[in-house]
Amino acid sequence: MKKSLLLLIVFSVLFVSPAIAEPPIDPGNSGSVNFIGREPMTMRWKRHVDYDTEELPCATNGKHVLVVSGQYSVVCLDAETGNQLWKRQTVDYVKYTPCVTSTIGLVTSKLGYIQAFDLERGEQKFLINLGFDELTTPVIGENYVFLKGLNHIARTSSVMAIDLYKGKVVGKYIQCGYSLEPPVLSQKEAFTVTPDRKGIQAISQSTLLMMWTKNLDDEVTHISTRMNHVVAVCRSGNIYAIENATGNIVWKSSVAGPVDWPATISVDHVIVCSGSNKVHSFRLSDGTQLWEKHWPVTVQPQSSRAYDIFCFGKTMSFHDPKNGEKLWQLELPSETIGQPIPFLDQIFAATRANKIIALRTAGFEISLSSRKLDLGSIPSNNPYGMTQLTVRNNSGEPQQIFTSSSSPWISVSHNGFEIMPFEQVDVAVEFDMHSLTLGESQGDVIVAWNNGSIKVDVLAKKIGEKEIIPPKPGFLSLGTTEIKLEGRLNMGTPLASITLFNKGELPVSYNAKSEVPWVVVGKSSGRIYGNTSTYFTATIINDLASIGENTAEIYVTCPETGQSFIVPVKYIRNLGRTHVILQMRIGSTVGYLGQTKIRIRPEPFIENSSIIVPLEIFKLALDATLDEYEYTFEPTYYVLQRGDIKITHRLGESRVFIQEGAGETKEMLLPCPSRLVNGRPVVPLLGIAMALRGEMIHSQMDGRVTLDVFLPELPAQR
16 A cells, blocks of 8 residues: 655755846755845745655745645745745655756655756656656756766665756666755856765766766765865764865864764865764864854855855844854744745745745835826915825735825825735825925825835925916726636636826826746736726636635836836636546557656556556546555455545456546446456456446557546645
């Protein structure tokens, strides 16, 4: 029967601003981060994800955050907002962190599969069975993706390289130490522990050939690399710093072992945490100990140019790299799992409450629809009026807002109010210009909150009664403040309209966009004449949305006025029906599930006019579980289950029993009994197709066999 395994995942969640050319990565497992944040920090967003791991299950390229959700699916989040972009099923039990490039996300599974997804749309790019019992986390190098495969029976391990864009293994497998620690990469080399675990070996990333091997005659437990050094820590407590290019030992030191994590390598020092709750700092160039502290550190430390960063439960402590003295600390909402990852002015972390959180240095929390209000010309015989300003809370925490004006002719409503996370409030700005002289006047509105303030310039021109009043400047207003829709797969396309009003007399233009693939904006730009309205549409792409609640935002801007608006989108997708097409060929071990190539063993064959296929193929094709029950005095029987559909069959018989939900169990006869071929159960395809109310098509011209079936959608599929 299916066994429950412990999920061990290594995490790397980072964020990059649009100005950064490349996403931050740490392929050397050195704890290196690029962090320039400072206190105070504010919750930017949080997202509940059902992960089951003792280490963070995420990776990011700065735009997408890919999260292992449960055991058989991955979720892609928007790194800026935390909104879910898509959710997809993995081919098997996902044990380690995903790995991402700018466009592709990778996951490895318990049964030796590596699966790649397009990060924009969630489409599967390739699926490869590498033939190992287990794979480590992939690590992205200069030319290839590197990872290790483990054979648990022989207790051996090999490192391999994969061409990401061809989806193929390149070069030869190289034997390495049997462990779950992935390879570590410098700019030119890939490093692993030797097969006997008593040394280190270096592989060229360009030629994939062995460069050097260094025997340390000491059991190596962790390695990390940075700044042209690879640092090995051993079970004995010995620490070796080795030159990347030659394999020569630069220095050796020791601590009271064992060492819990890989060494953290900064630009000029190395941090090592021993099992006695001691933290040691050594000079990178010669191994001289710089300082030693007694701290109960709970994860591998991290290092930036400004800070050494340590975690104690839910506390992040930021220290001076020169002497280890604390500069400031941050209390996270709850205890984290694995390393929180700082980058630029943000920190990402996963909590034990199953929430991925993002924090940012304070100041970003509030945004306004406009930084300038142009009231146009105001006649002296009617010097009164009103306009509005939209205030939005961009953070994951409630914000107390205070509004004021230093101009006596301007008054602002809603002074001293609270905005809940990601909500917005329209504030009325009233003006009375009767006491002002003719001509142009300038005032201001101040919007303040706990961590900052924004000044809005207010411009107006008071004119005489007989002067010709010029056209009032255009001013954009939204008639639709939020979108709520429901739908399901294969049941039509949900559509919403967003109305725009120009409350001025001069024409204005607008631009609208959505950054999630399941929301498509129609008529995304246009022009609105004075005192008229228009609309654009938001279409929901059902098969790109996830089951349950999906949230997104549509961004609307007006170039002429500098206004910007956000329209929240909430879409609830109910379960529909998913279309499965499985194609095989008689006598061939190659099949296709949709567009994905799969292996079928034993190959399909014809016996007594029936097409016989391996029972295991339905596990993959139908996204099902297959449990095997063996008894001493009775034939083995199998239970194939997909959602509420349960098919039971005993080996050697011609009957199957089908139950859907709480309904009555039905019996169906197969064209011929099942049996074992090469130790694997095989069954007539037609019988299973009929049990699923699907269609089987057999072309006698080329031996092609197709199973075409619509099945109830599973919650984990999207």
